[in-house]
Amino acid sequence: MSIVRKLSLMPLILLLLTLGCSEESAEKEERKAPVSGVITNFVEEKGQVLIDNEEDNGNKSGPILISLHTNAELIINGETVTAPLDATLVGRRAEVWTGPSIAKSSPPQTTALRMIIH
Template sequence: MSILRRLSLFPFILLLLTLGCTEKSEEQGEEKPHVRGMITDFEEEKGQVLIENKEDGGVESGPIWISLNTDAELIIEGETVTVSLDETLVGRGAEVWINGIIAQSYPPQTKAVKMVIH
């Protein structure tokens, strides 16, 4: 195969790799949650919940404090609500999408742009 022909395949291969590496859920058509796990604590002063984060496959990656961004979408039991986080959520499962900024504290802290409580 000539070098020119090989180089013409390069953009096609890159496109296939890019499409294959996206983290989209086939059922929902949206990104997978960044944080997923059980809510184990509530901090009233800061209005945040502590989630024991579990990666795909159930591997624990440690706790993370989550508060809501000012324009965050909060969905509880399939219904979008306008209430704030509170202690009644402790013991429930949660999925969280974040804006990508995580404070390097222990446990780490971040703000959710979308949170789904089960």
């Protein structure tokens, strides 16, 4: 196979790789948030919100303390913001995509990689 033929296949290969990566990103966005519920409290000292977590069937699975990761995406009313968590969020509904670990404290604690507040 000549060099010209090999190089002509390169754009096709790059296109296929790009399409494969974009589908994976779309799948990540569509996944349901592992933490979802109403924000019931704000812990000012730690900058955390307490969410009364609900499972898919509407049953409550207990409260969980959430803090924002340094690179977290915070979306409030459909707009991405850079503000920290605060007491004005109490009573609002939140969906949270969390990091890989949850501290086994009482209540459990974790960091948000992405948080959507309605």
